[in-house]
Amino acid sequence: MSIIADPAAGASPASPAAREPAARPRRRLSIGWGLGFALPFAIAVAWEIAVRSGWANGRLLPPPSRIGGTLWELAESGELAMHAWATLWRVAAGFGLGAAVGTILGAASGANRTVRQLLDPTLQALRAIPSIAWVPLFILWLGIFEASKVALIAVGVFFPVYLGVAAALASVDRKIIEVGRVFRLSRLAMIRRVTLPAILPAWITALRTGLGLGFMFVVAAEFMGASEGLGYLLVDGQQLGRPDRILAAIIAFAVLGKLADGLLVLVTRPLLAWQDLGRDKL
Amino acid sequence: MLAIDQLSKTYADGNQALERLNLTVGNGEIVALVGGSGCGKTTLLRLIAGLDTASGGAIRLDDQTIAGPSADVGVIFQEPRLFPWLSVADNVGFGLSHLSAFEREGLVANALARVGLAEHGPRWPRELSGGQQQRAAIARALVTRPRLLIMDEPFSALDPTTRQSLHRHLLSLWDESRPTMLLVTHDVEEAVSLADRIIVMQPNPGRLYEEFANGIARPRDRMGVAFERLTREILKSLDQSLRPAAHAVAAAAEGQAAWW
Structure with a gap:
């Protein structure tokens, strides 16, 4: 038997007319991006004018033109690419390791009460330790080279991912789990078809937070005896008395961090296409 | 046939949601359960769906005991x-x-x-x-x-027009394969509109209070005299089921002292 849809049941909000208002926030978003650039741009222009007019000497805080020039020199000589690549490699390795362990332990802790009672107090205590406190221990354990740096970054990435996954699992809506139970899903099928998709948005948010912390921890890692990397460029700038190099490295950090986060959002966006509100915020 | 025999449910906090409840629903029959809050309607549906475990008694669907979610039982929840x-x-x-x-x-x-x-x-x-x-x-x-479809206030969040539209859809679908249907609702008109039999439940603990056969031919006219009379009778019964005296009578009938 075929049943005709009853118009009384309401027109779909997916109709073009219903979708039209959704376009407005996007326009506001692009204006917001422009506004976001306005303040730093205005400060940069003002500082440039101040230095060129002789109102400030720009020795400790060079004008944007000098920082740009330094960035250009570093890029032309290949130094910038070398340092950026070294930093990126460390962040990628540390992020991969920290995210993997954080996801596994977070999943175990969120899904099983006994594991949570066993793990969580210790991990919460470890979380309170400042990153820099790990440095001497990691150098002793893993040496001065790459392993200790990657380990420190992994520690930074681990905690937000662990907490995000554990909290997301613990708060999966009982009602959708019941739907899975009604359809007699096995434990494995429940995880694959219900639990994992349900925690996906929180997991991606945790990964983004972890990635951001990874970029913070890489600076601490590269302070411990690195010969390359953007962190090394910071130390080098300090020792040479070159604030333009320090600021160039900071700008490179900001650009790399933003690009890495953008890449993560780009890769994961198709997985979250179903979200109602989150898409435009990611 | 769905057969519920001496079904009881007491939660861990001591709350007795259902007490020795007996109910039989014939194949292809639509039965509506109505009752005040806390009379165990949802608990009963969850036990039949296999989402909770009974403290005592048994649920059988065509002589097969239901002890967990079953392929023969479909569930429609209050929310989609x-x-x-x-x-x-x-x-x-x-x-x-x-x-x-x-x-x-x-x-x-x-x-x-x-x-x-x-x-x-x-x-x-x-x-x-x-x-x-x-x-x-x-x-x-x-x-x-599924051979049995249970529905826990599936239309309660919808506006009256949409609700009536969905009633028509549901009855058309039921007419195709005639599954047994058990519906929980707070809306007496909805119960009279859909069900062949309406059962009023009473609270503390949840038990069956009164049963009404609905012989009104489908499609049912909500403005019809028979529809309105049955609705009034059920509302009256519902009102009585919520009075403490009703509990005393029911408990005395079962040879028990009332809890108060």
């Missing part, structure tokens, strides 16, 4: 409970993963067409209205062709 990460079509086909993609797609397309959502299969649930989402939930529950 569609998975937001699946398309409407994938939601409807959620319980058909054991079939080939070809078979599944055919059944899903047919189920969507039957609830008037043929064009909405590729959409996300968020793109549907509340009424459309509940229709998708009905399609999901019926596409597996």
Whole structure:
């Protein structure tokens, strides 16, 4: 038997007319991006004018033109690419390791009460330790080279991912789990078809937070005896008395961090296409 | 046939939700359970769905004991409970993963067409209205062709017009394969409109209070004299079931002292 849809049941909000208002926030978003650039741009222009007019000497805080020039020199000589690549490699390795362990332990802790009672107090205590406190221990354990740096970054990435996954699992809506139970899903099928998709948005948010912390921890890692990397460029700038190099490295950090986060959002966006509100915020 | 025998449920906090409840529902019959809050209607449905475990008694569907979720029992919840990460079509086909993609797609397309959502299969649930989402939930529950369909206030969150539209959809779908249906509702008119039998439950602990056969021919005219008379009788019974005296009578009838 075929049943005709009853118009009384309401027109779909997916109709073009219903979708039209959704376009407005996007326009506001692009204006917001422009506004976001306005303040730093205005400060940069003002500082440039101040230095060129002789109102400030720009020795400790060079004008944007000098920082740009330094960035250009570093890029032309290949130094910038070398340092950026070294930093990126460390962040990628540390992020991969920290995210993997954080996801596994977070999943175990969120899904099983006994594991949570066993793990969580210790991990919460470890979380309170400042990153820099790990440095001497990691150098002793893993040496001065790459392993200790990657380990420190992994520690930074681990905690937000662990907490995000554990909290997301613990708060999966009982009602959708019941739907899975009604359809007699096995434990494995429940995880694959219900639990994992349900925690996906929180997991991606945790990964983004972890990635951001990874970029913070890489600076601490590269302070411990690195010969390359953007962190090394910071130390080098300090020792040479070159604030333009320090600021160039900071700008490179900001650009790399933003690009890495953008890449993560780009890769994961198709997985979250179903979200109602989150898409435009990611 | 659904046979419930001496069913009891006491929660861990000591709350006795159901006490030695007996109920039989014939094949293809639609039975509505009405009653005040706390009379154990939802508890009863959850026990039949296998989502909770009974403290005592047994539930049998065609002589098979129900001790957990069963392929023969479909459930429609108060909310649509569609998975937001699946398309409407994938939601409807959620319980058909054991079939080939070809078979599944055919059944899903047919189920969507039957609830008037043929064009909405590729959409996300968020793109549907509340009424459309509940229709998708009905399609999901019926596409597996369960022998028993239980519904826990499935239309309570909808406006009256959408609700009546869904009543018509549901009865049309029921007419195809005639599954046994057990409906919990707070809306007496809804019960009279849909059910062959209406059972009033009383609270503290949940028991059956009174039963009404509904012989009004379908389609039922809500303005008809018989409809209004039956609705009034049920409302009166419902009112009486909530008075403490009713509990005393019921308890005395079973040879027990009333708790108060």
